[in-house]
């Protein structure tokens with residue numbers, strides 16, 4: 001599996017990139033832009049705020065305000081940390097072919113949480129949590145319920161969240177290049193280090209989906225994962241309940 005390629009494409013772009021443009025630039029991803037995955041991405045992209053200019057506007061307004069910018073970077077401590085815990089939780093019952101990659105992925109995300117904490121001068125994240133991390137914790141717990149141990153569902157939501165992260169990273173790199181402030185170098189090196197891992201996460205999850213999207217049910221699961229990537233926690237939990245009921249129908 002060729003997942004560790006084009007590691008600096010996100011930081012080198014320095015322009016905001018759409019999901020499709022990101023995947024085309026990454027040599028490990030581009031060959032997987034085909035079949036059910038490509039059809040799903042084309043169908044959902046116009047419906048996702050994070051794939052369009054709304055998200056660039058949101059990232060820009062956060063970046064433009066020094067206080068909001070620092071708060072956002074401190075919030076990423078928990079997005080990353082709970083993202084790692086999300087994978088560890090799945091691995092408790094999963095021993096299949098992707099276990100090794102997922103184990104490394106979980107370690108990376110906890111490492112990212114630590115890196116953001118170090119940057120923000122905060123304590124390293126731990127299971128005790130913090131108030132600013134509650135939303136991320138609850139969202140990941142809801143995604144876990146939605147996936148419910150199903151590998152396609154789990155890899156779908158994991159991949160989609162990585163793709164969203166990659167899009168947002170290109171916004172940050174673009175803003176840092178165009179409007180550098182006194183903390184430009186520190187933020188850039190933090191995000192550059194993280195983006196190399198994110199390219200790996202994006203690539204291996206896409207390569208896995210390329211192999212796993214073998215029927216319409218799998219495509220529907222991926223579509224739902226895309227749409228749930230910007231849903232609130234009650235909506236995700238509702239989707240989880242409907243998925244369980246559907247499985248038992």
Ligand SMILES: [Fe+2]
Pocket residue numbers: 080108109112194198
């Ligand atoms: Fe990460």
Ligand SMILES: [Fe+2]
Pocket residue numbers: 109162165197198201
């Ligand atoms: Fe990641």
